[in-house]
Amino acid sequence: MLHQGSCHCGKVAFEVETDLEQIIECNCSHCSRKGYLLAFVQRGALNITRGESDLATYTFNTHSIQHRFCSTCGCAPFGEGKKPTGEATAAINVRCLEAIDLTSLNRIPVDGRSF
Template identity: 55%
Template sequence: MPRTHSGSCQCGAVAYEADLDLDGVIECNCSHCYRKGLALAFVSPAAFRLTSGEGSLSRHTFNTHRIEHLFCERCGVQSFARGQTPDGSPMVAINVRTLTDIEPWSWTAQRVDGRSF
């Protein structure tokens, strides 16, 4: 069942709320996710609310450019990304490690072989 969670970057300049379920968290081994240690949960844009920091975000894209990786220009933390699912639907990828209202490692992630895509 989705629940509203709060999250932020390390310095707090970027903050958000998202309605998400922690049962679908993934860890990907692609060159981006693995190096950053991202653990991701995916939501629709309607389930995501940026509460502060739009002006503090920098953007990075690579490979197919279908995902806009957004990170705080002050502390460098990627709290979320915006993009498209493989079928073209819009989505927001939440970095679960930036949720401020859960205990660390209180979720289980499924490993995904993104390196092979």
């Protein structure tokens, strides 16, 4: 299913092909503070349709994930990285997708604090 999403101010917009069957709810210091609910997809399933030049990047710890956020409103709609196999991946912040009933999602808890 194709989903539309954006940052809060709308400068950054994207579309992503995903079924949203399993949503990761991670308890690491970054995800828990920001309240992320994440859907992981192949990087090719994510298409930035507006505002790529308005994105800034934050990294921490091993600096292997590029947490992307709007430089105007600070909203973080997705991150980019690589799986251990080297395959490019994206972590979509489901809270930034349009018309999603968050209460209906199958949330999978992940103990990111232990990584």
